[in-house]
Amino acid sequence: MHAIWFTFSKNDREYLKNTIDEISEKYHAPKFEPHITVYGLIDTEINEIDKIMKEVILNQNSFLVQKSEILQSEELWKTVFIELKSNEQMELIHKNFKKHFDRVSRYQFKPHISLIYKILPIKEKMKIINNLDIKNEFQVSKLAIQKFSPDIKKWKIVKEYNLKNN
16 A cells, blocks of 8 residues: 655755654654655555656646644544645645546545644643644655555655656
């Protein structure tokens, strides 16, 4: 199984990674790469995904995503997360993947950046949110294919694709 991620410029990756690592250490949760899932869990060969990926990113520029708010949920994959404002380019790229993958996997695209994966009481999640001071925008500079595992520590980016610099 694979997922398709947006990943960030070097500086924004470091910024988000430091935030994720800090929260993960404090709450004994697994560390992971900062990302936005564009399309989730596709049971398709990597070569096929690669072909589609190259077609979808053709002429796509890197772009900024903006924070909407920091939220929490009961869902493991959205324990505490940065909800993002939708933007045209993000939606277009998702739509292009959807055209190819909708038959094998339906994915509800709600752009966000997870900050921790761990089931926690609401009080703890609110404490995390209240202690965060997160900047307002992040530069998306790549798309990546992630090899999924139920064990977060085994997640692996298997291929990355640079978006063009504007």
